Structures are given as C-alpha cells and as structure tokens.
Amino acid sequence: MAHDHHDTTHLIHHPYQPPAGFESPQPGVFKASTVYFPNVAAMRQREWKDKSAYTYGLHGTPTSYLLEERLCALEGAQQCVLVPSGLAALATVALSLLKTGDEVLMPDNAYGPNKALAEGELRQYGITHQYYDPMNPADLAARISERTRLVWLEAPGSVTMEFPDLVEQVRICQAHSLTCALDNTWGAGLAFQPFDLLGDGQLGVDISAHALTKYPSGGGDVLMGSITTRDSALHLKIKLCHMRLGMGVGANDVEAVLRALPSIGLRYAAQDRTARALALWWQSQPQCAQLLHPAFAGAPGHAQWQALCGVHGASAGLFSVMIHARYTQEQVDAFCDDLKLFRLGYSWGGPVSLVMPYALSSMRSSWPAHLERGTLVRFSTGLESAEALLHDLAQSLNQNLPA
Ligand SMILES: *Cc1c(COP(=O)(O)O)cnc(C)c1O
Numbered sequence: 001m002a003h004d005h006h007d008t009t010h011l012i013h014h015p016y017q018p019p020a021g022f023e024s025p026q027p028g029v030f031k032a033s034t035v036y037f038p039n040v041a042a043m044r045q046r047e048w049k050d051k052s053a054y055t056y057g058l059h060g061t062p063t064s065y066l067l068e069e070r071l072c073a074l075e076g077a078q079q080c081v082l083v084p085s086g087l088a089a090l091a092t093v094a095l096s097l098l099k100t101g102d103e104v105l106m107p108d109n110a111y112g113p114n115k116a117l118a119e120g121e122l123r124q125y126g127i128t129h130q131y132y133d134p135m136n137p138a139d140l141a142a143r144i145s146e147r148t149r150l151v152w153l154e155a156p157g158s159v160t161m162e163f164p165d166l167v168e169q170v171r172i173c174q175a176h177s178l179t180c181a182l183d184n185t186w187g188a189g190l191a192f193q194p195f196d197l198l199g200d201g202q203l204g205v206d207i208s209a210h211a212l213t214k215y216p217s218g219g220g221d222v223l224m225g226s227i228t229t230r231d232s233a234l235h236l237k238i239k240l241c242h243m244r245l246g247m248g249v250g251a252n253d254v255e256a257v258l259r260a261l262p263s264i265g266l267r268y269a270a271q272d273r274t275a276r277a278l279a280l281w282w283q284s285q286p287q288c289a290q291l292l293h294p295a296f297a298g299a300p301g302h303a304q305w306q307a308l309c310g311v312h313g314a315s316a317g318l319f320s321v322m323i324h325a326r327y328t329q330e331q332v333d334a335f336c337d338d339l340k341l342f343r344l345g346y347s348w349g350g351p352v353s354l355v356m357p358y359a360l361s362s363m364r365s366s367w368p369a370h371l372e373r374g375t376l377v378r379f380s381t382g383l384e385s386a387e388a389l390l391h392d393l394a395q396s397l398n399q400n401l402p403a
Pocket of ligand 1: 084085086087158183185186211213214223224226322347
C-alpha cells in the first residue's frame with residue numbers, strides 16, 4: 001500500500017531496534033514522561049515506590065536511577081531522591097517530616113533561603129522554628145522541646161563559614177530521638193562522610209541534603225538537589241512526599257551531573273588549593289580584619305573542622321573575608337566591581353571564581369561575638385590559576401581599599 005505523504009505512522013511505530021550491548025564511557029540518556037507497560041497486568045502490578053521497575057518519567061528512568069546510586073556511593077548513603085534544586089531538597093525534607101504544631105531547629109548561620117522557608121511557608125502552616133547558636137551545642141540542646149521534630153545542621157555555615165561540632169550536635173539529636181538533616185553542600189561527600197562521622201560506622205546524620213548545583217554539577221549551568229538517607233522507612237516518607245509534590249528533574253540535567261561526577265574529587269581538591277592560596281594572602285593584608293576559612297587557625301570552628309575532616313583535611317574552595325570597618329560599604333562594593341576574573345554572582349563550585357558582598361547584620365539574629373565588625377565579602381574559587389586570581393585581587397584592593 002502506497003503511503004499517504006502526511007501519514008507518519010510508520011515513523012512513530014518503526015520496527016528497527018538497535019543491537020544491544022553498546023558500551024561507552026558515558027551512560028545513555030533516557031528521556032520520558034510516558035513509560036510503556038507490556039500489558040495491563042504488568043501495569044497493575046508495577047511498584048511505584050522503588051527502583052524495581054519503571055512507571056512514569058516523574059518517578060524515575062534508568063538515567064535518574066543511575067545518578068541516585070552514584071550519589072549514594074559519594075555520600076555513603078543507601079537511598080537517594082533527586083529534586084530540581086538544592087533549595088527544593090531542603091523544602092522537600094521539611095514538607096515530608098513536619099506538620100502543624102511541630103517545631104524545626106536550624107543554625108543561626110543556616111543557608112538564607114532555608115530560613116526564609118521557615119519564616120514563610122512553614123510558619124503559615126503552623127510549623128514554628130528556632131535558630132540555635134551553631135557554635136554552642138548546649139544552646140541547641142536547650143532549645144529542644146516535645147514539639148521539636150527536625151534539626152537542621154550545616155557544616156560550615158553559609159557565608160560566615162563557622163564550623164560546628166557536628167559530632168556533638170548529632171549526639172544531642174540522637175539522645176532526644178530527633179531526626180537530624182545536614183545541608184551537606186559544602187562537604188559534598190568529600191570532606192567527611194555524613195553518615196559515618198567518626199569512621200567507625202557508629203554515628204551519622206539521618207538525612208543529607210545536597211545542592212548538586214555546586215560541585216557535582218561543576219559547571220554553573222545546572223540546578224539540582226539530592227536527599228540521601230540510610231534508613232528505608234525515612235526514605236519512603238520522603239519519596240512519597242516527593243511523588244505527591246511532583247518533583248521531577250530533567251534527563252539532560254541528570255546527564256550533565258553524571259558527566260561531571262567522575263572529576264568531582266579533582267575539582268574539589270584543586271579549588272580547595274586555590275582558595276587556601278588566596279586566603280593565605282588575605283591573612284597578611286591590612287584590609288582583612290578576619291579571615292573566615294575553617295582550615296585556617298584562628299577561624300571560628302577551626303578545631304572542629306580539624307577534628308572532623310582531619311589535620312590535613314579537605315575543604316571546599318570557599319571563604320569569606322571581613323573587610324576592616326574603617327572602609328565604607330561603597331569602597332567594598334567598588335572593590336568587588338573592579339575585579340576582572342572574579343565575577344559577581346551567587347552559587348559556587350563552577351569553573352569561574354565568584355565574589356559576593358553580604359550585609360551580615362540583616363542575616364543574623366544578632367552580630368555574633370566571634371565575628372569582627374566590618375563588611376563581609378565571600379569568595380569562591382573556580383579553576384583559574386591562583387597567580388592570576390591573586391593578581392586580580394591585588395589590583396582591585398590597591399585601587400579601592402588603600403592600606
Ligand atoms: C546553593 C546552596 C543551596 C541551594 O542550592 P540551589 O540549587 O541553588 O537551590 C542550599 N544549601 C547550600 C549550603 C547552598 O550553598
């Protein structure tokens with residue numbers, strides 16, 4: 001029978017099947033909303049909640065399962081859920097575990113948008129929150145009540161980079177049978193093992209939330225997050241909420257993270273090395289009132305970082321400098337604007353070094369006693385050479401913040 005030129009049925013139902021057994025360094029990318037079932041009985045029997053099969057693109061494809069398993073390997077977890085951003089990971093944890101009347105505790109130096117979620121939607125749902133002092137485990141313990149349902153941990157805190165006593169914080173949560181969730185974006189599964197903090201398999205967090213946007217993506221071009229666990233009941237609770245909320249990730253984004261994951265260790269180490277070279281330089285500049293990098297002696301939480309990550313431990317390529325209070329905000333802004341290689345932008349972990357001034361007084365309950373007064377500037381190192389970056393810092397510093 002001759003084909004009608006407009007009838008493309010034969011293209012839609014084409015019989016060709018490529019030969020099986022293709023192998024190459026990168027896994028194939030499967031994209032789907034619809035997933036076929038062989039027959040009605042198989043459709044009715046199919047399990048939606050685990051990786052035993054496929055049901056609908058939103059609930060997983062070979063591509064997303066693969067990334068989930070590799071992230072479990074990275075963080076020492078058993079189960080993983082992918083979400084469209086790091087913030088979506090934090091929100092999904094909260095929505096999975098909290099109900100009206102519950103309280104969530106978070107460190108005062110927590111990632112800003114996680115605080116905004118507590119002050120916005122969670123408060124609106126009748127879920128209260130308290131901010132605890134990240135540097136004083138006794139303060140965390142004192143804030144726990146019968147309404148406390150979830151404790152957020154962050155090591156180190158966003159922007160101010162104080163490294164807490166994570167082990168003691170987890171012990172406190174366990175003593176009160178409280179679920180503790182770590183924002184593990186900084187550690188990335190490389191600086192320490194979130195589910196095995198002491199290396200003896202005895203102590204770990206319950207949940208690790210990770211902005212894959214940062215190091216796992218490594219490109220500054222992908223937004224994604226993950227929630228990993230080691231407890232199947234806890235995972236199921238999160239997975240069901242995740243399914244009900246319709247949190248899907250795009251296969252091309254998953255592909256980008258899968259492609260970047262093999263080099264995460266090399267990139268993390270390189271960006272760490274560069275950040276330390278820059279931080280060391282800052283330490284000797286008279287404009288620097290305080291260096292906030294957990295691997296440097298004198299920085300808040302240095303001893304806690306050393307205890308958890310090791311004497312020669314790893315650190316993300318991220319640090320802040322408290323610029324001396326004798327300089328005005330305008331001068332500090334001009335310093336940021338006149339940098340050539342450091343670009344002004346949020347996020348980190350990509351190839352381009354970034355700078356961002358922060359107005360700390362609007363971010364914290366009160367000015368922390370362990371922080372000098374001044375204007376805080378955060379730097380994240382990309383993959384440029386340390387020499388080129390130092391040269392860039394020096395030219396703008398000399399021009400805008402004379403000693
Ligand atoms: C970036 C970041 C997030 C959020 O990640 P997005 O993908 O940008 O939503 C969460 N926590 C920390 C500590 C981060 O640095």
